[in-house]
Amino acid sequence: MSTEKKRNKKKNRTIMRSVILLLLVAAIGYTIYNSVTADEVEVLRVGDAAPDFTLTDLDGETHKLSDYKGQGVFLNFWGTWCEPCIKEMPAMASQYDVYEDQGVQILAVNIAQSNFEVETFARQYGLDFPIVIDRDKSVMTAYNIRPLPTTMLVNPQGEIQRIVTGEMTEQDIAGFMEEIKPE
Amino acid sequence: MDKLICKCGHENPPGTVLCESCGRPLNEQEQNKKLADMRYEGTARRSQTYNKSIIDKIWNFFSSVKVGVGIIIVLLIAAALGTILPQKQYVPATTDAAIEAYYTDIYGSVGTVYHALGFHDLYNSFWFIGLVGMLAISLIIASLDRFVPLYKSLKNQRVLRHSSFMRKQRILAEGPGDADTLKKAEEKLTDLKYKVSTDKNGLLAEKGRFSRWGPYVNHIGLIIFLFGVMLRMMPGFYVDETLWIREGETRAIPDAPGYVLESKGFTLETYTGEGEEEKFGEAIDRVGTVAKNYQTDVVLYKIPEGALPGDTADMEMVEEHAIRVNQPFKFDGYALYQMDFQQDELKTMSFALQNKETGESRGDLTIDLVNPETNYELEDGSVVELLGYYPDFSGFENGEPQTATPLPKNPGFLVKMTTPDTPDGETSFITIQNTVEPLGDNDYKLAFQGVETRDASGLTVRKDRTLPILGLGGLIFMIGVAQGMYFNHRRFWIQQQADGSILLAGHTNKNWFGLKKDLDQVTDHASLPAYRDQQEDMEAQEKREGEQLT
Known part of the structure; x- marks a missing residue:
């Protein structure tokens, strides 16, 4: 295998692994964020549109x-x-x-x-x-x-x-x- | 790390144990082993191969089964600790501050630490969710890291393997063969539903390869299950709320936008022990009353599309329904369960306006404790005017009567009574069993006559959109278990050397007995040399050596 090919493979591997890890960490982060903020006001947060009534x-x-x-x-x-x-x-x-x-x-x-x-x-x-x-x-x-x-x-x-x-x-x-x- | 080049000329990725092409052992340790390590077919687990960047290091950490098991153990310990003190929903406090104070008051410093670390609400504490998430990462990465090389290796496997590979297999046979031995073996193996491929002087027979994917299918199921659990934390997927509703009340259903519920009444029936129920008579005599039915009759309304909360004018009736224990009212993905009740809350109170001296009555009045009126007109122009109403009177503050709750548990009334005898009016503050006359002695009083009561129903509002996902995850998990448990990946390699002698090796991932049974039939049919089980031989030898020592 040529060195260039090798380098490409390594780059792809790093990108692939980074993307998978990033996705998983994002999913966990979002879950934690949801569960921590849910305690206070479950539906509404600052910045949301105030529900009309x-x-x-x-x-x-x-x-x-x-x-x-x-x-x-x-x-x-x-x-x-x-x-x-x-x-x-x-x-x-x-x-x-x-x-x-x-x-x-x-x-x-x-x-x-x-x-x-x-x-x-x-x-x-x-x-x-x-x-x-x-x-x-x-x-x-x-x-x-x-x-x-x-x-x-x-x-x-x-x-x-x-x-x-x-x-x-x-x-x-x-x-x-x-x-x-x-x- | 460099590629490993086998004697056969094949280039193997670093970390490979058995040559991908011919099966020769590639390192000294493996060469010295009597039996080959066939887990993952001797391929390099990918994480072991590269360990350079920070991403690779993180990847390798999660790829380790030891790390995965470690996370599971930590989760188990945390969950066990979470059962030592009650979780926050079982604590008699509602606000965050009160809950925190409760743990400190009841359990001392242990309680303070317990609360501070989030053990009081374990499943929602950030570190517990984080750990479960890490377990999910570990499941995914460890599976990927093993599945991909195993899949490639089994897909590209060669028919002809080096004799050193075959001699390191547990099932081994060597001996003379006939000219048609290979052909006959192929016949019989095909008969036994093996997939047979041939190459020059050898054949490879394989059956049940999909059983090797069992653990990975199993992990996919687990990941889907965890994903479903994660969705529960997202708004709109999971609702578990309590709704207290009193007879005659109309209430918006929590977390069910647009739906409004009216309670027509709560019923608690008990067994009478008469008629058909006579057979229960003895039991009823022994334990007192036995409940037969808890039921809330409700009417469900829906606010029309586009109408706003609070705009109840155009509500449409959807359905009348009786909610009983274990017979929830289901609508639009929601379910209302009969969970609790409270009987005999005050609804109205009746009084008679009486002259204290003569006892003469000026008539009766009934005050609706839910929606009181201001004026109550009686006989001869007598009027009782309600000046203040305190549904749950709790004492005075700065001379003002206070109410502790909005519920009529201990109603207090400030009234002005006007009669033809007392045209200026007399003021009185009335509570149950107590009357105060703040502006001097009165001639008239409100004499208590009676009460009407009503019941309250405690309903649970449930919605769970994640159930199908959890079910799917569970199903896939079970398929994976069955796939790995009840099916075996069996393989035979047979080669006929130039001198006509036969070399045979067999391998299975489990159920060696089944493999041997298959081989017995093939041996019979194709007159193969007798095989031996090298592991059993080794064990027998070890046993003999052990006996000699003692």
Whole structure:
């Protein structure tokens, strides 16, 4: 066998072996990535398009997420039994006053509670942003919400900018709203 | 490394043990052996051949069977350690932080380490998946490295082999032969379904070569199986969720986009011990109640194509179904199983508005604990107004009543009662067995009358698109096992020398008894010289030597 042929064979072998190893390592890497990130939010990740939905608020008005394209949407999932949810509500209300005119919308999604409970709560805390009720938990399921509160920050392009689980301070809320404010 | 050039002139790749062409042993070690090592036909395992670049080194590492077995042992030990403390799904905690705290609280520092290393969720820990992946790499590379040279070698094998090769085979016969010996042997071997090829003064008879591929087919099955398991981690392939649904509730089915389920009711039937069931009477007397049926009656709805989550106005009913234990409700690749239940959760509470002194009632009211109303109008213009509702009252914080969960487990009501006697209204905070009158003594009270309850069903939502892949992997695995176990690769080489004497060698990868039975028939028919089993001879000799020593 000539040396050139030999060299070619060696090159092919290295390429072949590299490709096989690369494919296998990529498959394993992807599996590990999936399993590690699955713990937090199974379906949605930062950068994904926020799933569209329509829900009705306390005044009977329908809110469709895609109607707010071009605005930032502060999507907060909550319930009256969840202490941190209650604590962050007044802060959300006061930041809403600041950022509403700058194109940031709050949608507070209550998880399948009765009109009475949600209305009483809204009145008690003087909340003036739209509160919608997810009666059959379909939006909660679509967003795969586990712990409450969870806040999805949707940017003006309709993509998820940030996922926040747990209580936020008023400072946090202001910072997040700044992030999703349209230019 | 250089090519090995055999005496017959054939160029063999470095690492070859037996010449690919004539079968002569190529190194001293092999030459000194009494029997040839026929594994992989004496070919060079490819990884041993080249060991230069980093890629080659990685390749060689995974090509080693020792490494493969090592990975399996490490996996076994890890899986065993994973059973020492409970896995996270069996721990009474839901959030990540609570789970971590649980291991530390209950098992101390051992628990902390256990959790930190990912043993609490072993099958999802990155290093365990990494190890399984390495096992897959090892399976693929080790198989490729052995299968390719073996396949080439068997495909290109020659009829005529060097006498040194034949004399190193376990089955050997030498002796005089007739002019038609080869012809007769060919006849009989063809009769016995051997594939016979001839060349000059020799023949090669072969049967069941495909049995040599058994281990590789087997490994392909395993790889497909592992691929199926890997797919389970991808979204959309595997769903295993729990859905709690209460009678009368409508709920989106988790991980089944577009599907909504309504519960019509849960039933728990027990054996009565009467009528046809009388024969169970004794058993029922002994153990108390015996469950006969757990059943949830459901209605499945589908949101029309293009409709959004939350848009339930145009839902279409798909099917009504009764879900029983072991009789899941199957639809569109999903299955709903009856797994759990909770009986007698509060649904409504009834009260009578009573004058505390006279006991006179102004009428009854029923509060729907799932969807309470604000005003309840009674007789003579009396009204009970609901000011606050706390389904699972857990105490006061800053004077505000709190609820621990959204479920009506311990309902608390803040009410304002207005009657013709008390036109300004009286405020009362009512919980089960306790009434607080925060604004002074009242004339009226809400006297508890009764409750209605409802049951909750715990359903499991399952979907497994990987089952066909796992099944296919398992099937191929079994085919490989059968192929390697129940079939044998048998070969005979026969040569007639110039002086008419016969040299015969036989080899099989397993079942030497079967090979000898075939050879007995050929020997009979073609009057071949008697054969001997060189390995048995060697063993017998060793035994004799051993006996002499003792």
